Amino acid sequence: MASTEWKTSACILCECNCGLKIQLGGDDGRRFTKLKGDREHPMSQGYACEKAHRLDFYQNNPERLTLPQRRRADGTYETVDWDTAISEVAARLAQVRDTHGGMSIFYYGGGGQGNHLPGAYAAATRRALGSRWRSSALAQEKTGEFWVSDRMLGAFTRSDFEHCEVGVFLGKNPWHSHSIPRARVTLKELSKDPARTLIVIDPRRTETAELADIHLQVKPGRDAWLVAAMAAVLVDEGLIDDAFIDAHTEGVEAVKEALSQVAIADYCAYAGVDEGLVRKAARRIGEAESVASFEDLGVQMNRHSTLVSYLHRMVWLLTGNIGKRGSQYIPTPLLSIAGGDTGRVSPVVGARIIGGMVPCNVIAEEILTEHPKRYRAMIVETANPAHSLADSKRFREALEALDTLVVIDVAMSETAKLADYVLPASTQYEKAEATFFNFEFPDNGFQLRPRLMSPPDGPLPEAEIHARLVEALGALSEADLAPLHEAAAKGRPHYAGAFFKHVMSQPRLAGLAPVILYRTLGPTLPVEVREGAVLWGLALRFAQKASASLARAGFKGPPPLQADTLFQALIDTPSGVVFARDLWDEVLGRIGKPDGRIQLELPDLLAELATLQDGVGGDGLATDPDFPFILAAGERRSFTANTIIRDPAWRKKGGSGALRVSTDDAASLGLRDGDAVRLTTRAGSAVVAVEVSTSMQQGHISLPNGFGVGFGGLDEASGIAPNELTSIDARDPFVGTPWHKHVPARLTPVSTRPAP
Ligand code: SF4
Structure with missing residues (x-):
């Protein structure tokens, strides 16, 4: 039965997490019958794109798991009850820990685009097991940027597109991939204003490029030459902000x-962009009052990805574009998800660990070896690495080689199908959820989304799963919790004192704090937000380091009081609250380098820059004549997302997941829309339908993301799983991020229609 009550939640399909109002209905009252943007959401302010309206396909997935699954010897699964599943999983993981050490238990995932609380609770399970190594999708996308940013600025930056005079998007199509609040509104405003300039650097004529004043249509994989040329123009034409450089940076001479x-002219020619246009763009950047610039997966999953991240920063730093309205800023997130190089390396191949994450492309190598420190067990939570990481075939082999694989998820994903145990989780709308993608400025918002409905019989919120695992591992007893239960009954001021006395002063318990909060503070909270208990601890930590930002947002008093007031506001305000209010003139004070000075000189990346000279030459895109095309795998389109919606019917259009091919290439191969073509890479081969597209340049082909997952009991997945075609060794030499946007490929028509 339909309800006319609008409930408050958010979209979970991209990092913007736009606030939503949702009406429930259907026979069981669990269907999303109406959705609209939530005007009270502090960041999205009523904005939502077309994808959000199809979220019922996520919530009401007919194939969701309801009870724990245990793998039989023949590879089939049997249902077991929760007590059995938890005790057996705990025993199996404890055995791996006791035999090989907790470091041999690897953790992957912890959250997607809309759900980061599972990772917070998993920290307790990992502590109970002594598990140290972990990773997530961030380590195949963002760790190059994190590394460079940390070395240059000691901080992670974002950009103010709402107020910039010039906006630059590098390898990014925010029309579909968003990442900034109200992306399409902001893009249109930027595009329409004659006093402002939108610059897009992309090999494709994307929807954003269509709006741009300047589109630098670089040849695929040659962004490094183009961005180097832009930075060189700044030097060549005297466009550097010398006053800023003198006041705030080190190393400019190098x-x-x-x-x-x-060689600017040669680099532009090799990048395939007219030198005059490159100079015009660089001049516009150099002369503007403010420039906001954003790089994304088009360059971060491409050749020279880390070098491009460095050169990109050089362009806006040399022109003084940080710390003023409309430029770059250092945000105040509730919990930072970015991080730098701690000096640690992975235990088998010695890969650099950035932000605490092992590069995704080395995980299989760290399992498929006889090395004594190899990973022997894995917990995969709310992630599908068998589908989402490079070279799926190799990754499946790795997962099958583990002693124990435990998957926590809502559905029988490609990864779950390889697991020893699958623990079914509540959907993101059946428990409280939140994300730590909070990067806005000067006002930064956070939403603790209350659950819209209780879970059906069977699935459990991840907080509950981790609490049970920690208890089954013997790490936490009722005696540990008793003083906190007593204090919680007297109110949060009493609870705070007891928490510090009994938990934070005892290292054994401090690492289990998330689960302790869930078990003791959680029951005192409204049931709709119970899984938000961990945020009380995070709010306390935040208040200690960002008291001034909190105070400006209206949360006054000493840090413990600020934290508690913020926590209460999150509970009371389902649309979310502004939790930090910042000042532009404080940004440069957040530079985390010696004397607060930005480090422009990174010798290893300057050495890499010098090698570009050797690569200049030739017109062909491909370096291997057997693979004359460059495949960009994982393009965001109108109805693509990651694989959390498994039912292909969710796509209102683009359901075949067609391969986009340029008009020139289609003509030379005799292809028209809908024709089938065999797409072959070094790693694999697949037959796919073609879409002839004017957005593509010759030699460049593109597959969408989010396809290739099984549904409806079919063996054949819908569309192509891009990672059946990618290679594990095609990765950045510094941080190991994969080159999914630069996969050498060839096309062979398998059928064409007769000419009319
Ligand atoms: S997919 Fe669209 S509606 Fe959903 S969070 Fe992203 S921009 Fe918002």
């Missing part, structure tokens, strides 16, 4: 010297 070696 950078100027390196950029003066760049």
